[in-house]
Amino acid sequence: MTCDNAGVQGDSDSQGDLWDVSSVAGHLLPEGSVFSFLAEHRFELFPPEMFTDLFPSRRGRPSIAPEVVASVLVLQALHGLSDRAAAEAVTFDLRWKAACGLPVDGAAFHPTVLTYWRRRLAASEHPNRIFEVVKEVIADTGVLNGRTRRALDSTVLDDAVATQDTVTQLVAAIRRVAALVPGAAEVVTRLGTAADYTRPGKPDIAWDDKTARDQLVDALVRDALSILAALTGPGTDPVDPDSPAGQALALLALVAGQDVEWITDDNDTAGGGGRWRIARKVAADRVISTVDPETRHARKTRSRRQDGYKGHIAAEPDTGLITAAKLTKAAGEGSGDAEVGGQLLAADGTLDGPAEVLGDSAYGSGRMLDALAEAGHDAVIKPKPVHTPSGLTEAFTADEFTVDHDRETVTCPNGETALFANKSRTATFGRACTTCPFRSRCTNSVRGRTVHIGEHDRRVRAHRARWARDEQMRRDYRQHRSMIERSIAWMTRGARTLRYRGVAKNDSWWNLRAAAVNLQRLTGLGLSLEDGTWALG
Template sequence: MQGIERADRELLDAQALVGHLVPEGGMFAFLADHRQDVFDDEEFEDLFPSGKGRPSIPASVMASILVLQTLHDLSDRETAEAARCDLRWKVATGMPLDHKGFDPSTLVYWRRRLAKSKRPHRINEAVRQVVEQSGILRGRRRRAVDSTILADAVATQDTITQLIAAIRRVGRVVPGGSEAITAVCTAHDYHRPGKPLIDWDEPGAKDTLVSALVNDANALLEALAEVDQDEVEGPVAAALALLALVAGQDVEPAEGSDGTDGRWRIARKVAPDRVISTVDTQARHTRKSPEARRDGYRAHVAAEPETGIITDEALTKAAGTENSDAAVAGQFLAADTAQAAGGQDTVDSVDGDAAGTREWYGDSAYGTGDLRAAIDDAGHVAVIKPKPLGSPVEGGFTIDDFTVDEDAGTVGCPAGHTRPISRTRVANFGALCNGCPLREQCTKSKSGRKIVLHERDRELRKARSDWAADPELRDKYRKHRPNVERVVSQIANRGGRRLKLRYRGTTKNHAWLTRRTAGLNLRNLIGHGLTRTAGLWALTPATA
């Protein structure tokens, strides 16, 4: 059953005895006074539908602890120790000085209950209500979007380790799997962990081992093809699917082989959407630049740039077009539009613009035609740096040097030649480039210049033209867009140290991100003088 905080204080109440030691204007002091106002026990009643059993820790206390845990980036054991031994935590959570705290598993219990509920992110929702009622976003029509990579909680595995781990998992999970491994797998003793003992410096030894492991995987999948279909679901299906995936994603036929002779080698390329660990199958390789390669997940955020208040967040896989910066920003835009349509937005007219109009700021990663069109369709303004244009020849002609007539369906080149646009939106100049005096500035291809037009070519051209011609647009970008980088830094760092995720999978890590952004927003509001008067949240006049 749900526990409720007592209205009366205990004899050794921490706030009454040592509350004066906790600095005012900070998160600990604020939660000591207002945790029940922010995290109302009634909002958590559905987590404990039964009125029987031992009372839980009060929801207002546990919600505060979960927020403090993510803000301070503590493990469950460290959090339980802080709640037991740190006076600030006792004051913030209303515990008496002699309270023995709780077992670390209590935090797991609460996160699971929240995850299985209809409102798994209600802690974040509670803080958003405080943000809305405080009025800090009223009249502020700018939103800036950005993302960062957060390292996953597991070690990246190489191909050989993944193959062995996937086969071992089949042996543990699939009915009859262990027996099948003994019967058909010969490359390694899969009943013990670790890699096989081979001479890793011997040429060809690794490819020989890879061939043997891939053949074992294929033989095991074939042997288990007759597993009762009623049992091939959940963990069983996942184990078999993972084995099939890792047996194919990183290997290719050996030199001089088509794969039918059982000779394989590690592929000389990285598979798209490659699984990098059998422990966390949703972690991915990614990179911010060719030099900065990272493994993990991508945390996306939308924020009001002047106040730093986070208005939306999402944690996704680090790879995949559906998880790109522009795609997730489109989701933020859609959610913001739906919220405004539902009457939950209170944006006022600013500088003569229509009420509700937003300015969306983003770097060139957000400069896709689809996102620009979506922002325009929503009646908003895109202040997004265009993606830089490349040229087949250094310093040569870019696509903007070619004129496009969508109505006529033609493309004209700098030399005055015109070609039709195909159904696949390609204009091939081919033989027209032969003998052209501008060829050396245009292409190195023997077959001539080929122009591939984006579906949103018109929007992208206009964006590049406006950016080049409008210094005020560039000034707005330079003034407001960089502010979101501070928000991203707060999400990804703690005390000068880069954070490492503590959970596996996008669902759990997204839940962590919502709690962290809730804590950052609440801390931000406290810094702006958040007060509660007559049951309402407000900011002090000096900071509003």
């Protein structure tokens, strides 16, 4: 490999040399592996012009050829290695050297080169270009021609930070404001009375004393509110909300309000008619760490909680090839399976027309079903469970109430009819339930049975009715939808724990991982280059 001084991109010698690993030990590479494929075709897969926009300046320093860095990024994502471990693999593992075209005695680059390239890619107009170029290879092979099924699924990935409790978050958020907001250090020193904010970690108190803990929480929240008022109140200079200082202030405001509530009692220690305490409920979009404010709580079941992010994919179920990938917060706005599923289908790029979309009940929302129908897709999606009143045996489900959407009426199993308004979309039967012979199977509320009619209720009811009568639809779901679990397994094997912080960085890694998994699958199917065209053997 040779380097130039014209820019940050270097050049590779495509001819190799006497000690090139491919020449010396290339025959030992596993046939059909990503290593052997990159050793032979990395120039065609990752041509230098693919990355020229990352380094527009003609001034720079000697560096690494782009196809080498791209190959290392793919192998790193495939094997779940850190930057340092990937650089060591390039130095000491002959398979990595062969894939990158390095000589036996060639040393690797510094690990920060990978960090630098990821930042450049993330800031570019096409941050997921490596995934996109592998999708172009898939399109060239024609392996997806005529395959119009797409399966959707998601999985929760563990974050790279420790979950913090309320006290730790408040202290850390105040310390961050003191470090990043101009003039805040003096304000924190003057107003901060609950703890020594020059020291990290929790204050030193009697943690087995409930009264002491309650007093600390109250004092920390008061400190946070006082500091925010002093730095953002009337007479202060405005702070750019997108700047590090603005983000630190926003995080402090969020942390100071998400986990606490104001109560009035006789234990008020600071005056004002009450005190702050830990809230008896959990915020829906709760920040769980100031180190990574975008990680979230998620629940796979009632008893199993997991902290981190959610990885979403769309895949062709028979081949297992991933056609779109996206990573979101594990919970909160923008993380719902149905919402992201629509985005995945829009970003697929491998479909020429309508598709048969397979998904579990998480994708069975009315909005999703409407969107699929408008796009001409066939929704082979397991319906969401039908709501039934709690505490009743053999209760009437919502499907046993007849809805006239044009007249906006709901008729119960006893023949009683109630109106539902456009705004609330809730039908209340009230007094009609008092003497109803079916009351024990319908409601235990003194106000009678209420039925909510969703905005997309007509579509949801039609979909459930089709699912019940269409045996072929259920057979297709059982046969093909389960195949997405294989693709999810490929994506998470050895890579369930993320290495980066924030949605943007982890989304870039998730897409890079999808590119590596697809390339591994393609090489296993016999991917080759014939007369300048990608083909499967």
